[in-house]
Amino acid sequence: MKDVAARAGVALKTVxxxxxxxxxxxxxxxxxxREAVEELGFRRNEGARILRRGQTASIGLILEDxxxxxxxxxxxxxxxIAHRNGSLLFTGSSxxxxxxxxxxxLALCSRRVDGLVIAxxxxxxxxxxxxxRAGLAVVFVDRPPGRIEADVVLADNVGxxxxxxxxxxxxxxxxxxFIGDAxxxxxxxxxxxxxRLAMAEAGLVPDDGWISMEQPTAVGVRLALTRMLGxxxxxxxxxxxxxxxxxxxxxxxxxxxxxxxxxxxDDFELADxxxxxxxxxxxxxxxxxxxxxxxxxxxxxKGRPQRIVMPTTxxxxxxxxx
Amino acid sequence: MKDVAARAGVALKTVxxxxxxxxxxxxxxxxxxREAVEELGFRRNEGARILRRGQTASIGLILEDxxxxxxxxxxxxxxxIAHRNGSLLFTGSSxxxxxxxxxxxLALCSRRVDGLVIAxxxxxxxxxxxxxRAGLAVVFVDRPPGRIEADVVLADNVGxxxxxxxxxxxxxxxxxxFIGDAxxxxxxxxxxxxxRLAMAEAGLVPDDGWISMEQPTAVGVRLALTRMLGxxxxxxxxxxxxxxxxxxxxxxxxxxxxxxxxxxxDDFELADxxxxxxxxxxxxxxxxxxxxxxxxxxxxxKGRPQRIVMPTTxxxxxxxxx
DNA sequence: TTGAAAGCGCTAACAT
DNA sequence: ATGTTAGCGCTTTCAA
Numbered sequence: 001m002k003d004v005a006a007r008a009g010v011a012l013k014t015v016x017x018x019x020x021x022x023x024x025x026x027x028x029x030x031x032x033x034r035e036a037v038e039e040l041g042f043r044r045n046e047g048a049r050i051l052r053r054g055q056t057a058s059i060g061l062i063l064e065d066x067x068x069x070x071x072x073x074x075x076x077x078x079x080x081i082a083h084r085n086g087s088l089l090f091t092g093s094s095x096x097x098x099x100x101x102x103x104x105x106l107a108l109c110s111r112r113v114d115g116l117v118i119a120x121x122x123x124x125x126x127x128x129x130x131x132x133r134a135g136l137a138v139v140f141v142d143r144p145p146g147r148i149e150a151d152v153v154l155a156d157n158v159g160x161x162x163x164x165x166x167x168x169x170x171x172x173x174x175x176x177x178f179i180g181d182a183x184x185x186x187x188x189x190x191x192x193x194x195x196r197l198a199m200a201e202a203g204l205v206p207d208d209g210w211i212s213m214e215q216p217t218a219v220g221v222r223l224a225l226t227r228m229l230g231x232x233x234x235x236x237x238x239x240x241x242x243x244x245x246x247x248x249x250x251x252x253x254x255x256x257x258x259x260x261x262x263x264x265x266d267d268f269e270l271a272d273x274x275x276x277x278x279x280x281x282x283x284x285x286x287x288x289x290x291x292x293x294x295x296x297x298x299x300x301x302k303g304r305p306q307r308i309v310m311p312t313t314x315x316x317x318x319x320x321x322x
Numbered sequence: 323m324k325d326v327a328a329r330a331g332v333a334l335k336t337v338x339x340x341x342x343x344x345x346x347x348x349x350x351x352x353x354x355x356r357e358a359v360e361e362l363g364f365r366r367n368e369g370a371r372i373l374r375r376g377q378t379a380s381i382g383l384i385l386e387d388x389x390x391x392x393x394x395x396x397x398x399x400x401x402x403i404a405h406r407n408g409s410l411l412f413t414g415s416s417x418x419x420x421x422x423x424x425x426x427x428l429a430l431c432s433r434r435v436d437g438l439v440i441a442x443x444x445x446x447x448x449x450x451x452x453x454x455r456a457g458l459a460v461v462f463v464d465r466p467p468g469r470i471e472a473d474v475v476l477a478d479n480v481g482x483x484x485x486x487x488x489x490x491x492x493x494x495x496x497x498x499x500f501i502g503d504a505x506x507x508x509x510x511x512x513x514x515x516x517x518r519l520a521m522a523e524a525g526l527v528p529d530d531g532w533i534s535m536e537q538p539t540a541v542g543v544r545l546a547l548t549r550m551l552g553x554x555x556x557x558x559x560x561x562x563x564x565x566x567x568x569x570x571x572x573x574x575x576x577x578x579x580x581x582x583x584x585x586x587x588d589d590f591e592l593a594d595x596x597x598x599x600x601x602x603x604x605x606x607x608x609x610x611x612x613x614x615x616x617x618x619x620x621x622x623x624k625g626r627p628q629r630i631v632m633p634t635t636x637x638x639x640x641x642x643x644x
Numbered sequence: 645t646t647g648a649a650a651g652c653g654c655t656a657a658c659a660t
Numbered sequence: 661a662t663g664t665t666a667g668c669g670c671t672t673t674c675a676a
Contacts, residue, residue, distance in 0.1 A: 001669065011647045016671065024645055041452025046432040047378070048669035051369050052652050058412075058433075066413075067398030069391055069591070076389030079415055088429060090380075091388075091413045093401055107410060110368040111380075130363025250595055269391070270592045273572055323653065333663045338655060346661055370653035373668050647676075652669105659664070 001044065007036040019044055050112070059294065060090040060108035062101055063119040063142075067093070070243055070266060070283060071119065074141065077287030078117055085295050087114065096185075098122035109136060115294045117141055117287075123184070125150070137297040141290040143186040144307075151297065153290040153308045155281040157187050157265075160312030161194025162201075164263045164279040165239050168320050169202045173237035173261060177210045177228040179221060179249060180241035188213060191241045191265055210235055221248040222256070229258055237320065240264035246276065263320040265312075277320040280313045323366065329358035341366055372434070381616065382412040382430035384423055385441040385464075389415070392565055392588060392605060393441065396463065399609030400439055407617050409436065418507075420444035431458060437616045439463055439609075445506070447472070459619040463612040465508040466629075473619065475612040475630045477603040479509050479587075482634030483516025484523075486585045486601040487561050490642050491524045495559035495583060499532045499550040501543060501571060502563035510535060513563045513587055532557055543570040544578070551580055559642065562586035568598065585642040587634075599642040602635045 005015045010029060017025050018033040025033075036042070050056045059082055063071045075091055082089045090108055094101035101121045105128065108116060115137035118125075123146035128138060132150075140152040168176050178195040181188035192213060199206050212224035228235045238260055240246040246264030253259065267280035289308060323341075327334045332351060339347050340355040347355075358364070372378045381404055385393040397413055404411045412430055416423035423443045427450065430438060437459035440447075445468035447460075454460060454472075462474040490498050500517040503510035514535060521528050531553075534546035550557045560582055562568040568586030575581065589602035611630060 012669090013647060013671085014645090017646090020671085026645060029645080041455070043428070043432055043453065043456075045373070045434060045669050046429075047369050047373050047434055048652090049671075050652095051367070051373055051654090051669080052671045054652080056369070065398065066388070066401060067395050069394070072391070072394035072397075073389050075394075075413070076387065076415065079388060079413070083414075088412055088433065089414065090410055091397070091401070092405075092411065093398065106365070107368075110365055111410065112367060112369055131365065133363070134365075247592065250592075254595055268592075269590070270569065270572075270596065273576055274592065274595065334653095335655080335664080336662060339662085342655085348661060351661080367653050370668090371655075373653080373670085374655045376668075645676105648674090650671105650673080652671085654668085655666105656668105657664105657666085660662080 001042065003040055004033065004036045004042050007040060008032045054112075056112050056114055057086055058088040058090060058111070058113050059115045059117065059291075060092065060105070060111075060113040061117045062092050062094055062104055062108075064096050064121060065093045066091055068244075069268065073283040074119070074287040077284040078291045081288055081291035081295065094121045096121045098124075102127060115139070115298055117290050117294060118145075119143060120145060122146060137294050139290045139294045139297070141286060149305045151290075151293050151306045151308075153286055153293070153310065155187075155286065155310050156312050157190035158194040158197065160279040160281065160314075161191035161239065161241075161265060162198040163194075163312065163314050164265065164277075165195050165198035166201070167277065167314055167316065168237045168239060168261060168263055169198065169204070171237070171261060171321050174204060175210065175233060175235040176204075176206070176237045176239060177224075177235040178206070178212070178239050178241065179216070179224055179245050180211070180213045181245065182215045183213045188241055195239055207233075216242075216245045216248055218248055218252070221245065222252040225249065225252050225256065225258070229256075229260060235260065237261035238263075242266050243268045246271075246278070250274065250276070261320050261322055267315060271315075272317060275318040277317045278315050280315050282310060282313070286310050323364065325362055326355065326358045326364050329362060330354045378434050378436055379408055380410040380412060380433070380435050381437045381439065381613075382414065382427070382433075382435040383439045384414050384416055384426055384430075386418050386443060387415045388413050390566075391590065395605040396441070396609040399606040400613045403610055403613035403617065416443045418443045420446075424449060436620055437461070439612050439616060440467075441465060442467060444468060459616050461612045461616045461619070463608060471627045473612075473615050473628045473630075475608055475615065475632065477509075477608065477632050478634050479512035480516040480519065482601040482603065482636075483513035483561065483563075483587060484520040485516075485634065485636050486587065486599075487517050487520035488523070489599065489636055489638065490559045490561060490583060490585055491520065491526070493559070493583060493643050496526060497532065497555060497557040498526075498528070498559045498561060499546075499557040500528070500534070500561050500563065501538070501546055501567050502533070502535045503567065504537045505535045510563055517561055529555075538564075538567045538570055540570055540574070543567065544574040547571060547574050547578065547580070551578075551582060557582065559583035560585075564588050565590045568593075568600070572596065572598070583642050583644055589637060593637075594639060597640040599639045600637050602637050604632060604635070608632050 092104040109131045119142040243266035263277040414426040441464040565588035585599040
């Protein structure tokens, strides 16, 4: 910028004025400055500007895996809101590792992002307190924060799973299996609770062997399925706890050539063509609402932390029938 | 940091030394400093550090849509390499809009990202020249840069499409349709060329009506399909130009209850269960290689711009047969 | 309408 | 082993 000022024969401050469209610069002077900018290929150092002004116009997004369709859809809707608010977006994948989540988050705090949207893997976010006190806005999404009070946008996990399982029950099923995820994952536990609730409401008592709460792998899901579908009293229907489980289960069932009724939490691409009944969450809206809440907080909206629960939709496509 | 220094009763520089693990600080002094850091909830302002040191330890990724599975897989592999190199990652979606791509890119340049990975929508990247001259590293991925020389990592689009179409021909098909994307998109044109090549090599002359080069929409694909599959000489097989087209075509065919042979460029989740034959690109490796090249350039590797072409893999799953 | 000087929070270079 | 000074590139404040 110094070079630009020299070239245009004006003071530093005048260049700054032109670049920021501040009033009080003669048209001719402004023209000369712009010309110099062009000739030098000058690009303002945003970092220095930020240092001086104290607002970074950037937000961070921490999630489990940007490569997962559920999270990438979330990321996209958040990016749109960030863009609309003139912010750039940092993204980071925690891989479900609390230490990596924390490291990533603190790195973003050091960069002084204005706000953070976190789909947490950790259950303790007290480490964010100094930054929040210093003005950082944080909204949690998909899962609640741990040991701090903060805004959070969640799906109706219990209600959604309950609806899905109730649908299977309406189709006449009595022995229904649930394949979830590791119990430390909030959504997994909530959806399992929804399963139990639906069963209880129908007067059904699930056998212990009908419930699997493990981190989903191809091998693990196949084992769980052979266990549930073998023996003298096999389950006749399955409810899967998330999109990854559903996909793994569909593959395993195809390989085993078994065809129980099946439904799952989360919609996924081509579920329609495969005719798979799902409980869909509105991922796009969830991200949008979380990001909009973040920007309202940044704009100064006060009030106690909100807990927004998004409804889910049962989409019956046939796989749950019979 | 000033506050920390005051609290620990040392000079600013000593705090800086402790925070950077620089040698020459007594253990006891360091302890006092760390204590003060803890008590004050101090977090170093990375922006100021960057301003002083001139390296941002961040890179940017510009792609069409972070919500698209193809690109989100790419993003994930790039994020991993960035993480391994101690960088944070900015992501931005251009929505196939050259102006948005440019705006996003320049915003990142102003933030002084160390490097940029771009899956370009624009065909003119001369606007990057000043930044490249100033030391910015840029690697293009999926599509080549426009009007500048730069490193690029591409899939073997011509060869892949050719292999896919040749596979259909080997199954006995003679009238084969191609549904691509807008011709201004590099990959679309390349894959169409691969289609023509395979046809020509088999001595087949494609009818004009067998080729559709439009931005894929549900309606557009359905129309193209009814045109190709209607009439007295319908095509008996289809080759789709990318994952989105393939999915739209599968949906349209199911709705129309038509079952021509089909194959497509790009693998996609559940293609295995649907038995769809595809030409797969190794997205993860493509991102990894692009990002690694970027970091080699940042580490000072000289030499003329590279053009790396990644092989594709034909995965026959049955949908191309008969 | 324009400019000079101070300072954002940090680190490099040079004392002590 | 520790401190002092200058300055990264910009904006803010105040003056002309």
